[in-house]
Amino acid sequence: MEKEVVEQDNKTEGKDEILVAALKLFAEKGYFNTSLSDIKDQIGAKTTSPISRHFKTKQAIASELYNSILDNLNISIDDIRRRNKKVVDQLREIVDLMFTLTEEAPEIMRFLLILNTSEFLPEEKPIHESKPFQKIQRIIQAGVKSGEIRASEPPVIFSQFFGIIFQTLVMIITGTLNKKSDSYQASAWVSAWNSIAKV
């Protein structure tokens, strides 16, 4: 059946393996503190050639990573909107998704929330202008219109709601809040929602 138990199950599959390794290192040490040589070590290669085969530049790795993360987020949000009618339920599921990601794939949330992506990806849209976050803005607009959320400029609503959520997640990621992330999700949600809900 198996064709030799290789050292590890490191063989994700060429390109993906590189992306996973890079994500891990970028999240740990930052983009600029990570060299192609570090990535090469991480995937257990002897040289950086396998990397150069798939990516022209180091930036291209970060770029593909960034867009891939945002794409997945975008898909998830579409799914959430499809499955939930009320704005309150949509936002609750989005928050749930982010807490889940923070626990199960903290590198992704580190990349999004802690790294300053515009510093090494200057030509990419900043996170707040990306598709998934524009969709969130639209959800908020819908909530204002339907009366679920109190009237105010959507970016202001956004800053209040996601200010609480993101800051909570950042403090979980950095270890300032050191219990399991579930412990904080409920209170963060209540507080965030109450800060924008009508009456």
Add this chain to the structure above:
Amino acid sequence: MEKEVVEQDNKTEGKDEILVAALKLFAEKGYFNTSLSDIKDQIGAKTTSPISRHFKTKQAIASELYNSILDNLNISIDDIRRRNKKVVDQLREIVDLMFTLTEEAPEIMRFLLILNTSEFLPEEKPIHESKPFQKIQRIIQAGVKSGEIRASEPPVIFSQFFGIIFQTLVMIITGTLNKKSDSYQASAWVSAWNSIAKV
């Protein structure tokens, strides 16, 4: 009276001039995208020698900048605590200070809120463990004890209160919220305080 009107009033004074120039560039482009040569250009020197005279390494510049900013913040917070008895007034003045800084010295707030300082200053304490922010935590504790703030873990309170404030400031700095920062201060304060105030 004056001893020659020099090109500009660039002559802040050697070391300070370097720090001001570095702060500006770090805030604009990030630490890693700023070379000593950039700083040299900014202060109008021909070589990096004047810089090396005052600082052994580029990191030392960032470090002194970081500690100087936190020291000043720390002093301001001491002053605020001295002048205000009630916790609500102390927090309101701290928020006021941060909005004022965002308007009058956005580089400082960029440095604190947007740059990932631990990426280039790994041996410095992260911001949330710095003296001024520890003092803020103590203010929160006092508020919980006095009954002004609802009972909960201080870091949770912190994440909710400053989550809103910081996110608002970040969106002002990055231009997502594009009116004058005063326009947003009031609503951010109300929302942040309500999210933690008792009843």
Add this chain to the structure above:
DNA sequence: GTCTATACGCCGATAGAC
């Protein structure tokens, strides 16, 4: 105390052999 010149290392990137 500022400029000249230089040294050093590291990293990113490429071309060519196996």
Add this chain to the structure above:
DNA sequence: GTCTATCGGCGTATAGAC
């Protein structure tokens, strides 16, 4: 498709002259 070798470039840091 991976390894060898190398190239150029940049950024930091230093030593020495004015």
